[in-house]
C-alpha cells in the first residue's frame with residue numbers, strides 16, 4: 669500500500685496481532701484494530717492497561733514484538749519515519765518550553781519539523797490562536813487552557829494527518845475543555861484522524877469510536893453510541909429522599925451489581941435485567957423513592973467494565989492461598 673492509498677477510502681490505520689512485552693510482562697497482547705479516516709477514536713481502560721503502548725505501536729513510534737500493520741499507508745515496522753512526519757503528538761504535560769515566548773515555542777517546533785514558510789506558518793498559527801499581540805509573552809505565564817491551545821497549535825504546525833492526544837484536557841477548566849473539543853471536531857471534519865487516550869467521561873463522549881482496554885486485552889471496540897447496548901447493562905434511576913441509606917440496603921440485592929451516585933440520583937445497574945427489574949419494582953412499591961428504568965450511559969458502562977476487569981484480573985492472578993498477586997490496578 670502506498671502513502672496515497674489511505675486517501676482513497678482505505679482505513680487510515682489497520683493493525684493485527686500487535687504484542688508488546690516489557691521484561692517478562694506482556695502489556696499488549698494480540699491487538700487488532702481498523703481506524704477510518706477522520707475518526708475520533710478513544711482509548712479507555714484502567715491505569716497501566718496498555719493504552720499508550722498500543723497507540724504508540726499503531727503509529728510506528730514503538731516497535732511491537734509481534735504483529736504488523738499500516739498507518740497512513742505506511743508499514744508500521746519498516747516506514748515509521750514516514751509516519752512520524754505526518755503525526756502530531758500532544759502529551760498530557762503540554763511539552764512546551766515555559767521559558768520561551770509563545771512565538772519562540774511555535775518557531776522551535778517549525779524548525780524541528782524543518783518546515784518551509786516558517787515565519788508565515790507561525791504568524792498564521794498566532795492569528796488563529798488569537799495570541800498575535802501576546803506573541804512575546806513567556807509560555808510559562810499562560811493559564812492552563814491557553815497552554816493547552818498553544819500546545820495543540822504547535823503540534824498542528826506541520827499539518828499532520830493523524831493526531832495523538834494523551835489525556836488532552838487534564839487540569840483544564842470546563843469552558844477550555846469544550847473549546848478544545850470543538851477544535852478537535854473541526855479537525856476531524858477536515859479529515860484529520862484523532863486517537864485519544866483518556867480517563868475522562870466528558871472526553872470519551874466526544875469520541876466516535878471507543879476501544880476499552882484492560883490489562884493488555886481489548887474488551888470493547890465499537891461506535892460510542894453502540895457500547896451501552898453491546899455491554900448489556902440495565903440501569904434504573906432512583907430519585908427521592910434517603911438515597912444514601914437506600915444504597916446501603918441495596919448492596920447485594922438480587923440483580924444489583926453497581927450503585928453509583930449521580931448528583932441527586934442513584935443509578936442502579938446490573939447485567940441480569942430481569943432480576944434487577946424485580947428488585948426495582950419491589951423497592952419502588954415499598955417507597956418512598958421513585959424508580960425509573962433508563963438507558964445505561966457510557967459512564968455507568970465504564971464503571972461496570974472497570975470493576976469487572978479488576979475482578980477478572982484478581983481471579984486470574986489469585987495465589988493458591990486465595991490472595992491476589994500484586995500488580996497495580
Ligand SMILES: Nc1ncnc2c1ncn2[C@@H]1O[C@H](COP(=O)(O)OP(=O)(O)OP(=O)(O)O)[C@@H](O)[C@H]1O
Nearest residue numbers: 690691695713714715716717718719720721722865
Ligand atoms: N518503557 C517501558 N519499560 C517498561 N515497562 C513499561 C514501559 N512503558 C510502559 N510500561 C509498562 O507497561 C504497562 C502499560 O503502560 P501504558 O503506559 O501503555 O498504560 P496506559 O494504559 O497508557 O496507562 P495510564 O492510563 O496510566 O497512562 C504499564 O504497566 C507500564 O508500567
